[in-house]
Amino acid sequence: MPRTASRSGDPIKLLQLLWAPETKVGRSGTTVAEVLDQAIDLASSEGLDALTMRRLATQVGVGAMTLYGYVPGKPELLELMLDKAIARTYKGHQKPAQISKWPAALRHVATRNYEHALEHSWVVEVPPARPILGPGHLLKYEDELTPLDGIGLDDVAMDQALTHILSVAQHAARWEHAIQQARATSTLTDDQWWYSVESSLYTLLGDVQLPVSNRVGQTLANAGDPSQFLTRSVDTVIADVSRQIETPTA
Structure with a gap:
């Protein structure tokens, strides 16, 4: 049985990330959108238990501390992933x-x-x-x-x-x-x-x-x-x- 994932986090910071995500490319060559895509791919292929900040950092190709510069923590990451995934519900289908x-x-x-x-x-x-x-x-x-x-x-x-x-x-x-x-x-x-x-x-x-x-x-x-x-x-x-x-x- 998968472990229960936490969904608590900083609501104001989360709103800012949801509606005004940083789009400029950092020194690592990565954006928040790319981090989320990698996180969704990892969770979809291996399940939510496989998704840790350290594992995601490796997947993205940045250090763990660098990843926290894009997303403040696992709770905020989950919220951002859910919103991005939900937005694709009708992609390629009639609304x-x-x-x-x-x-x-x-x-x-x-x-x-x-x-x-x-x-x-x-x-x-x-x-x-x-x-x-x-x-x-x-x-x-x-x-x-x-x-x-x-x-x-x-x-x-x-x-x-x-x-x-x-x-x-x-x-x-x-x-x-x-x-x-x-x-x-x-x-x-x-x-x-x-x-x-x-x-x-x-x-x-x-x-x-x-x-x-x-x-x-x-x-x-x-x-x-x-x-x-x-x-x-x-x-x-x-x-x-x-x-x-x-x-x-x-």
Whole structure:
């Protein structure tokens, strides 16, 4: 299980780095943008645990103390990486604000956030914290809220609908990532793993009766289906929004 990464840091310094990063090239020939690109590449290829300031300095080709001249510490580095990665969610894809029908836009939001999180699986390892007020997050939030604006929801309902979509997409990606990791480190298929523990589990259960969960569990795949969960969850949000539009609260 990956270690929990800290996301505390100097908020004012972080805002300055997010909105007005140093673009001039230092004596090392490196910029903040290049440092972030190297950090994202390292985390994407080897996971968040591999990302240390010392390792990143080696990757960038500068001394550890020089690296701190670009980014004050690991917490600020993570925030900057997240904002830059988030800004790429719709790169090469249609933006939600460009989709005229809000249900289609919400499905697109869910799909892109899910796929993007799997492409950059280190993102799901970062714990939730206060919002990142950088350009990547704020512009993405604007793009994703726009399809819900003017359809009959109040501001709170708009934010809640979008938050629900993003939360289930993140959960589905985290679940799928965990399944992929388990399969990559195991010599057994899902069916083989279940067969290896099934008899011992039923022996230990003894007289414990689980008729409903047994039936449901046998209906589902052994490891579950994150993408199907995401689809059903998005359908639920869309149905809920439709009801709110049709029967607005007095």
